[in-house]
Amino acid sequence: MWCETMSSAERMGALMRGERPDRVPVIPFIFGHTALVCGQPLARAFDDAEESFRCQVLAAEMYGYDGGPLYAYASAGGWEFGGDVEFPAKKYSGATVVTRTPIQNEDDVYTLPVPEDITKAGALPIALGLARKQAEHGMPVTLQIGSPLTWAGSVIGEERMMVWLIKKPELVHIVLDKVSQFLIKVAEHYTKEFGAEKLMAFHGAATESNMLISPKQFETFVLPYLQRINSRVLDLGVTSFFIHICGEQNKNLKFWQQVPVTRQTVMSFGREVELATAMEMFPEQIIAGNVDPTIIQESRAEEVLRQAKECIEVAKYHKGGYILMAGCDVPPQAPPVNVFQMVKAAREFGRY
Amino acid sequence: MLDEATILERLSRAVMDGDEDAATQAANDAVGAGMDPQRAIMEGLAAGMAEMGRLYEEGECYVPELMVSSEALYAGLAILRPLVVQSASGAIDRGVAVIGAVQGDIHDIGKNLVKMMLEVSGLAVHDLGRDVEMDAFIDECMKVKADLLCLSALMTTTIIAIKDYLPVFKAKLPGTKIMIGGAPLNQRLADEWGADGYGENAMEAARVAIRLLEG
Ligand code: B12
Numbered sequence: 001m002w003c004e005t006m007s008s009a010e011r012m013g014a015l016m017r018g019e020r021p022d023r024v025p026v027i028p029f030i031f032g033h034t035a036l037v038c039g040q041p042l043a044r045a046f047d048d049a050e051e052s053f054r055c056q057v058l059a060a061e062m063y064g065y066d067g068g069p070l071y072a073y074a075s076a077g078g079w080e081f082g083g084d085v086e087f088p089a090k091k092y093s094g095a096t097v098v099t100r101t102p103i104q105n106e107d108d109v110y111t112l113p114v115p116e117d118i119t120k121a122g123a124l125p126i127a128l129g130l131a132r133k134q135a136e137h138g139m140p141v142t143l144q145i146g147s148p149l150t151w152a153g154s155v156i157g158e159e160r161m162m163v164w165l166i167k168k169p170e171l172v173h174i175v176l177d178k179v180s181q182f183l184i185k186v187a188e189h190y191t192k193e194f195g196a197e198k199l200m201a202f203h204g205a206a207t208e209s210n211m212l213i214s215p216k217q218f219e220t221f222v223l224p225y226l227q228r229i230n231s232r233v234l235d236l237g238v239t240s241f242f243i244h245i246c247g248e249q250n251k252n253l254k255f256w257q258q259v260p261v262t263r264q265t266v267m268s269f270g271r272e273v274e275l276a277t278a279m280e281m282f283p284e285q286i287i288a289g290n291v292d293p294t295i296i297q298e299s300r301a302e303e304v305l306r307q308a309k310e311c312i313e314v315a316k317y318h319k320g321g322y323i324l325m326a327g328c329d330v331p332p333q334a335p336p337v338n339v340f341q342m343v344k345a346a347r348e349f350g351r352y
Numbered sequence: 353m354l355d356e357a358t359i360l361e362r363l364s365r366a367v368m369d370g371d372e373d374a375a376t377q378a379a380n381d382a383v384g385a386g387m388d389p390q391r392a393i394m395e396g397l398a399a400g401m402a403e404m405g406r407l408y409e410e411g412e413c414y415v416p417e418l419m420v421s422s423e424a425l426y427a428g429l430a431i432l433r434p435l436v437v438q439s440a441s442g443a444i445d446r447g448v449a450v451i452g453a454v455q456g457d458i459h460d461i462g463k464n465l466v467k468m469m470l471e472v473s474g475l476a477v478h479d480l481g482r483d484v485e486m487d488a489f490i491d492e493c494m495k496v497k498a499d500l501l502c503l504s505a506l507m508t509t510t511i512i513a514i515k516d517y518l519p520v521f522k523a524k525l526p527g528t529k530i531m532i533g534g535a536p537l538n539q540r541l542a543d544e545w546g547a548d549g550y551g552e553n554a555m556e557a558a559r560v561a562i563r564l565l566e567g
Contacts, residue, residue: 091455092455092509092510092512093455093456094507094510097458098458099483158461159461162419163416163423166370166419166420167370167420210414212414212461213414214413214414214416217414251411293508297509331508331509
């Protein structure tokens, strides 16, 4: 019987250094799910740093996957800039959502303050709490630094922002500028507190999807801010990034290529972008993806295993390295056996 | 005197260009020319919106353009709609609808496009927004005596809410037809779960709504 010869930390370490690990590493992309498998309410993954960390560590140990804990959420921005959020406490809730955006009208844009003390803004006390646990355990410290348009959408309200992209582009630029200032301050704080070499900077790019905006709008409203934030983060000495390119973004890929990153960057893709395409566009970076989160929730284990195997077969020998991952956050109530199929696939088909 | 074909063309154009002022002007010209307001809405404004929907499906335009077009459409509608309601045929007063994205779901861009197409088609639409609980739907439907209840869900986790709500709505709202939609849903699920209708996109939603209310 084949045995793993590396611990998860060694495996991820090898991958980051550009060496071949013993097998394809797995980051299942389960966040809320980790609380549920530990018998905790879903909200604990989002509202309690200690518990969130603990559940993520225990879930990783149980499943045998390689990604460490992190704190990030898709609707980030609204709360940090003074709006309200609700943690997922109700029956069908899956994630933290913004219930009141800080911007309600055009005038608000001009007066919107960039939070002075980032350590007190929105979810940052929780994120920092979890980061301190990561540091304590010698793990990479993750911080959310975007992506800027997704943050701006959460500050303005996505729908209002869609209209402004055409009718009031200058207002969107003002908010993007404020969001970028804030995210850079966050990166500066993390660098000071933890040291740049420990950090892994995370972008979750959802509102950038071509389901919503055009590649041209991406070029105008996203690219310059990504470049500004990442350049500054690189200047600070950060050497590792994690970028989740959510949903349909095939037409944006040529712009993503122009975002400054390091070789030690994980680019993760949804089902909509083929791994082969991603590999061609980002030969030097680590590619991650893209098992369909919906089949992980809805289908039978055999189907998940089959799709995970397919992903591995396509991307296993990618020059920059490959991580088996779901295409997006797996619905919290997904059957645990289905989640486990990703680890099983990596062990059976992902050996080097 | 402007000919009707030109006015219809201008109404469509204004919507496609997302030009509120042009839509207002063309709508006023339609009124001045004594056009049937319903025809101006359907063959002018709505035709332009339908074309935008087609371009979106084909990846030729994106959500911001759709939203801006819908604002122009509303501008034209503000002028034409009251005239239809007053008009003798009353054909456009098709019924009362309640719409919302179910609890747990905050995706509302698609839902808002559906709402707009329903309004264009002559329904009075009460929008409960997003993350709407079951009881809120029931209360609103009773309050406004809804003919049609429209439920939107964009996630595999929240379509389950629709599945759970449906039997309750059927029992408590016997006079209300129920239409569902959102990317993970399809006709098969709608049939299985006992919804009266399903629409794949906003145009389809309007067609199905009319069929349900007239059938
Ligand atoms: C924009 C977006 C967001 C925005 C939402 C902004 C807003 N105000 O709506 C933000 C960034 C806030 C967001 C957040 C999240 N999202 Co999101 N999001 C999207 C995205 C990219 C586009 C959705 C959209 O607007 N499409 C454009 C509109 C025009 O199309 P539509 O919504 O399908 O609507 C049409 C039809 O479906 C139909 N229709 C819709 N409603 C109705 C109703 C009736 C009655 C009828 C007849 C027809 C009908 O007509 C509409 C018009 O033609 C999708 C990606 C995708 N592939 O869909 C993910 C997606 C829906 N999100 C997803 C997820 C998981 C989330 C999050 C939980 C976290 C995350 N990982 O991103 C959070 C929290 C959301 C929550 N609790 O509800 C997943 C859902 C996966 C699943 N479980 O099924 C998707 C599919 C992304 C993915 N690839 O995994 N998201």
